[in-house]
Amino acid sequence: MGEAYFYHLTRGPLEQTLPVLLSRSLQAGWRVAVRAPTENRLSWLDQKLWEGPEDEFLAHGIAGGEHDALQPILLTTDKAANDPQCLMAVDGAEVDPQEVTNLARVCILFDGNNPSAVDHARGQWRALTQAGVGAKYWSEESGKWQMKSESPAKTAD
Template sequence: MGEAYFYHLTQSPLDMALRILLGKSLQAGWRIAIRGRTEATLDRLDLALWSVPPDSFLPHGRAGGDHDAAQPVLLTTGTAGNDPTCLVTIEGAQVDPAEVGAMERVMVLFDGFDEGAVQVAREQWKTLTAAGCAAKYWSEASGRWEMKAESPRA
């Protein structure tokens, strides 16, 4: 059974945090789906991920293409067609407890300056942990990532 990691963004913009997390996830050999709620945000991320320095290239694609199944990172607003082992949610996109159980890791990234996003993340934490999912809460308020809370293992 996987774990859900909640990342409370207060220092790094979403694009920067994603670059780091995606790089580490790809190094672990994971296939990744990034689930957002709006096409506009995914458009912006798609461009940002293609714009990284050449030495940190992040191969990815948008859902709905001819090669979804081959994408190591797939940006989507729904279910992913690349058989991911890691799911990253942004914009408060939904994640089901069954998905946490099926993945190596689920990452929930949320903007710490958006009270609505913080509230959605709190509700997701409650829902997932109540269903028995292991979860960790990471904060970068001190300027570096620190684990601030961990749910007991089910």
């Protein structure tokens, strides 16, 4: 059973934090799906990943290509065809509790400087933890990532 990790971005922007998390996920041997709510945001993420340092390039694709199943990182607005072990949801993209249980990890990244994004993430935390999903809340407000809260997974009796 996987867990949901909530990343409250207050210092570094998404385009800085996401590649770090993607790299760590690939190092763990996971295929990754990055879910955004719109095609425009996927295009923006794709561009930002291409702009990264050449020696840190993260091979990826946008869903809808003929090689989706082979992508180590697949950018999508829906379910991913690359059989991911990790899902990274950005900009309030929805995550179903069942998805979390079927994956090694789900990362929910949200802009801590946007009150509506914070409210949406709080709602996601409540929905997932009430469904029994284990969750951890990470904040970077001190200048380094620290776990600030944890809700253990609940098992059915």
